[in-house]
Amino acid sequence: MNEPVNPNRPKTNRRYRNIVDMVRDITKDEAFTDGLEKTIRERVLLDHLMAKRAAADLSQKDIADQMNCSQGRISKLENGKDSQMTIGEFQQYANILGLEVAFGTRRKDINIAQQVKLHVFAIRKLLHQIADISHGDENMSNGLKVFLSEVLFNTVHSVVDVNRRFKDLVKESPIEKPSILVFDAESEEDENVIHSHVAR
């Protein structure tokens, strides 16, 4: 027997990571969605700061007190656009949250895959720095070995996780040995370490 239909049952299906994509998909209203996308893009830094403020459990007044301004000023700042905030205000706000401001630029036309590659290179550079620091210190070297295993495991785990999400797609085009591509193992021993982790 079929289950009785509950009129209160919220019919739902697709889940969205991006709010603008959701609005575009549902409304099919390009003009409205383009305007909305522009508004949200103009507030990337502010959204970031506000999220961090909530995470630090601080009110607008807490920030205002430390920036020597009124709560109204912070409210106006948060309701504005990134372009209306000075770099000084951004730095001050971030410092109150215990954040260090780091600036960077990248080409506009870079795609997501290229971004991933850049991050992999950056991680590799940092790992080399750790290896240099631990050189000659037995305790640090042992710690580094454990840490590298964790990095390797987490990297592989992340790739496997994505792989699982897109399993239908991957069935048609399986991903090849991601660990080798990422870490560019330089010796047979390195490859054995990577393969033992992949096999887990």
Next chain:
Amino acid sequence: MWKSQPTDVFKGKLIRLTKNRPKEMENVIRNLSTYFAALDEGVNPIQIQERFRFVHNERNGIYAVDQKGGPKNLAEIRLYLFPHVPSETLYLLTIGDKNSQPRDINDCRAMVKEIKTSEETRNERASEPEPTEDESEIP
């Protein structure tokens, strides 16, 4: 990572209100985007409501995001949501104005009851042990 999941009621209201109240809707969705960023930062919904003035606690785990932060002459619009922390799903329940507020909240409560039941059922199924080889062969 959090994901939003709109209900069919929400979808219908969104289509109608983006046509009739575009300015208000732009501000509400802008605030929703900020709310979403805080969820992604790992902030719990209670803390978000305490720290963001555009979020209202409607009880039973339901929150409402309003249009505040934009021009002052906008009509009051509320977007109702239910953040389900274990599954990191932000259910977007409905949208309404001040006049429909009591009815909207009642509708949201009924929807959340259903969502909680279906989430519990899903969890129970997930926690059931995998059938053994012998059991799986039983027709």
